Amino acid sequence: MCSRGRQAVTEFRQLDLLEDLKRTPPVKKAEATRNVLDLGNEALFAPPCAGGSRLEGRLHYAEKLLAAMGGSPAGWEYTGVVTDAGKAGSKCACEHPIRFEYHWKHTDGRTLITGSVCVEALPGIGEGIVLRMREDLERLNCERKEAARKAKLASEEKTVMECRDRILDRLKERFPRGHRLHHEEVSGWLGADDYGARETYRYWLGLVRASLRLKTPRGQVARLRGIAESLERVDGA
Numbered sequence: 001m002c003s004r005g006r007q008a009v010t011e012f013r014q015l016d017l018l019e020d021l022k023r024t025p026p027v028k029k030a031e032a033t034r035n036v037l038d039l040g041n042e043a044l045f046a047p048p049c050a051g052g053s054r055l056e057g058r059l060h061y062a063e064k065l066l067a068a069m070g071g072s073p074a075g076w077e078y079t080g081v082v083t084d085a086g087k088a089g090s091k092c093a094c095e096h097p098i099r100f101e102y103h104w105k106h107t108d109g110r111t112l113i114t115g116s117v118c119v120e121a122l123p124g125i126g127e128g129i130v131l132r133m134r135e136d137l138e139r140l141n142c143e144r145k146e147a148a149r150k151a152k153l154a155s156e157e158k159t160v161m162e163c164r165d166r167i168l169d170r171l172k173e174r175f176p177r178g179h180r181l182h183h184e185e186v187s188g189w190l191g192a193d194d195y196g197a198r199e200t201y202r203y204w205l206g207l208v209r210a211s212l213r214l215k216t217p218r219g220q221v222a223r224l225r226g227i228a229e230s231l232e233r234v235d236g237a
């Protein structure tokens, strides 16, 4: 092992990562795909050649990263920006496939994109930076989950509105007189037939409105579908 490799091992021990490695069994590929979002780049990490140990893998890539940095991490600063390359993935400066890209900048203006795993084994990298990178990944994951939750909610609400509009159209078709009387300004008393037609329309409208007050979009859609089915079973007027 070259002197740089030995130095890397020393740093490695300081960070207690070697102990971590011994405790964690290697991640299988299928599992890695499933876990990649929560584990970050760790899940994609593998030794450079079959049969190599994970420690050897880390040192191999740490050395390649060090070379990409021009031989030393001095002058390089992690900018605090981490981006998600998505399923297509990206590549660390050490050439290892990654999903989450950590952006680095040198005082002379050069820039680099790295993963997180090889950086942890890089000589001269403090624990503070490693922790910051992990925190930034966690924050990115929180933001991603929040965005996914909002998108799901918006799509559910859209389904509710489509369901509601279909029923309202159908109500108008089935009870045209009631619909007209409900929307018209009616002066004076209505005859019994008109009154009945308007109240029938309003009864169904009331059911639709009540279903929209249910707590979840899912419940709302289920109730609206039930109403639509019942609506087909009654006589129109």
Ligand SMILES: [Zn+2]
Residues within 6 Å of the ligand: 061, 065, 092, 093, 094, 095, 096, 114, 115, 116, 117, 118, 119
């Ligand atoms: Zn790397």
